[in-house]
Amino acid sequence: MQVRLCRFYSYAVVLFLWLAGANAYATLNIEIFGGGATQIPIAIVPFAAEEKLSQSITPVVAADLQRSGLFRLVDPAGLRPHEPVEVSYPDWVNRGAGALVIGSTTTLAGGQVAIRFQLLDVAKQEQLASYAETVPAEQLRAAAHRIADMIYEKLTGDVGVFSTRIAYVVKQGKKYSLQVADADGYNSQPVIEYTEPIISPSWSPDGTKLAYVSFENKKPVVYVQTLATRARKAVANFRGSNSAPAWSPDGSKLAVVLSLMGGSQIFLINADGGGLQRLSQSSGIDTEPSFSPDGRYIIFTSDRGGSPQIYRMPVAESASRSAERLTFEGSYNVSPRYSPDGKSFTFIHRGGGGFNVAIQDLATRQVHLLTDSRFDESPSFAPNGRIILYATEIKGRGILSAVSSDGRTRQQLSTQAGDMREPAWGPMRRPQN
Incomplete structure (x- = not known):
């Protein structure tokens, strides 16, 4: 894979990277490597x-808890208590269990x-949490994810993301399909399918819509699609290239990259496609914007300094629009995405012959490489900031991988x-009324 063949320079690389595949969709298979220190x-x-x-x-x-890397499963070894009064705590101490989950199911009319x-x-020897709910049989997996989220939060103090979607x-072959699945890869559903490339999906903050770029009209156009109704609208279909959509935290606007005025620059538009406003001003290529959680800043990739690096600039018109360079390690840093708490960002760093997922602390500027694969791309934080989802290549085929934010x-x-x-990675799912 030649370094110059990167999406930063041309969306034509999509055709180079996505080699011919087979013909059938399948559920995601998950393999786990390593584990947390504790x-x-x-x-x-x-x-x-x-x-x-x-x-x-x-x-x-x-499976949810094990996949997080923070839990070690203890074999119940034939013990089957279903009520707290049935639990013999010394038996579980002897098995090395620190926490115990018991429960029951009842089929109703x-x-x-x-x-x-x-x-x-x-x-x-005390109860930490309890929960009860009644669900349709077809929603049992969703209920299990909610239980895993509750256990994760109670034992780690952090919010679980097992109920989210990706x-x-x-x-596959000549067909491109934008898919939405549960965080564990099950229940995958196509959002849209074409024989032309589809790239850059971006979730709305409420999780009800996806913005993405489709080449169905032989040029990149930004669409916004409502997942429940499948209704969609072209929100950026200007002359030239329209790409790299990113939602503002309140969901009212999108940052997009347009070549409307020459070169690739970052613009702001309303979520319905109106109110076009230019944000970046440079002689280079400015692309891949990401909003800070408070909506005050965007970080983005630019080669304005001679090589692809990551910059930050304020969004407000009243603020100075000068951009601050954030990355200085190496000559190639692209695809930045803010962490949910706004204290760091993940990105792709070239070093040692590979393109790897990295994370940089905004206060200290310290960079931590998280992967050692050959060609990683498109990092995306889980909504709790603990995991980063990204694409990589294994034996010439693109797969999805995830790494904890500490790399363990x-x-x-x-x-x-x-x-x-x-x-x-989609946002936290709101409770259904």
Whole structure:
């Protein structure tokens, strides 16, 4: 892979990178490498009567927690308590469990399932959390993800992201498909499919829409599509190239990259495509914008200094629009994305012959390389900032991978067929009323 063949310079690289794939979609397969320095030992007892359901609860909860890299699963070894009074705490101490999850399921009329669970502290012999809900049978996986989120938050103090969704693009044969799936790769659904490239998906802050770039009209055009209705609108279809959409935190605007006035520069538009306003002014290529969580700044890639580097500039018209360079290590740093807390950003850094995911602290400017693969691209933070999703290549085929923000845990997410690119992690899902 030649260095000059990068999306920063030309969207034609999409055609070079996405080699021909096979013909069938498949669920993501997940492999986990490494683990956190300290893992919480947790035992998850199969819920009572879940074997009668079309989807068991405990395997999903266990897979979620293990995938985070922060938990070590303890084998229940034949013990099957389903109520707190049935728990013999010394048995679990002997097995090395620090936390214990027990629960039950009850099939009700009308295809409904009642679910209960308790999270217990083995050492203190006390209940940490309990929950009950009734869901349709087809929503059992979603319920399991919510349980995993509650366990994760109670034991780590951080918000769980197992109920979130991811978007990515799959190329199979001559077809490009923008897919949305649960964070664990299940329930993948096509948003749109074409025989021309689809790139740069970007979630709206409320998770109801996706902005993306489609080449269906033989040129890059930015669309916004509502996921529930599949209704979509071309919001940036100006003369020349329209690319790299990024939502403002309040969802009212998009930053886009246009060549409307010559060169590639960053513009601001309303979410419906109106109110065009130019943000960046340079003689170079300015692209790949990302808003800070408070909406005051954008970071972006530019070669205005001679090589691709990452810059920051204010969004407000009243502020000085001069851009501040943020990256100085190496001659190639691209694809920045703000962390959810706004204290750091992830990006792709070239070093040692590879293109790798990195993270940089905004206050200290310290850079931490997180991967050692050959060609990584499109990093995207989970909404809790703990994991970064990105695309990489294994044996010439594009797959999705994830790495913890401290670099200690890595995952490979792949399909049996197809070339996967352009991942974007969606926001926290709002409760359904």
